[in-house]
Amino acid sequence: MRISTLGLLLCLLTPAAHAAMYKCAINGKTTYSSTPCDGGQQQVMEAPKPAPKTEREKTLSEINTQFKAIQGELRSECRVAASNQARLLKLRPHNESRLYHDAEAEYKKADFSKFAGGLLEKTYASMMVAYAKNPSLSEGELAVAGSAYCISLVPTSFQ
Secondary structure, eight states: OHHHHHHHHHHHHSOOTTSOEEEEEETTEEEEESSOOSSSEEEEEOOOOOOOOOHHHHHHHHHHHHHHHHHHHHHHHHHHHHHHHHHHHHHSOOOHHHHHHHHHHHHHHOOTTSTTOSHHHHHHHHHHHHHHHOTTOOHHHHHHHHHHHHHHHSOSSOO
16 A cells, blocks of 8 residues: 555656656756756747648548448448348247258358458347257347347458
8 A cells, every 4th residue: 555655656757748848058067857946048949749641541530430320320221131030030930940940041142252241140140059959038138139149240441
């Protein structure tokens, strides 16, 4: 406890990083200080300004903004698609072997070369398998599970 209290006191007593720096020239000797000079010539040193963004940084920033927008759209699409798929699954008669067959066919349709790697097809397949294993799942439970699975497939970064 003593070390953390000492550390806290040191932090409070340390001058802020954005405080002015003074360049002092006294008797031909140059010194730098965080306090004004006692005598001689004094020059206040300004903190350097951040460099403007390069074209590459601007482009990356724009791409990141677009990516975040696409990510949000995909997540919304996941919720809607999972809800619709759950409704359709609950309307069809429960036939475990048919559901497994359809799930396999849906998974094979997934186009892994697309941006989201066939996330809706994979989601539908996982929902069919979940429903085949547990037919007592409600439409809402299927929708939530499907939505969560789908959102987990949404890319988290671009490369």
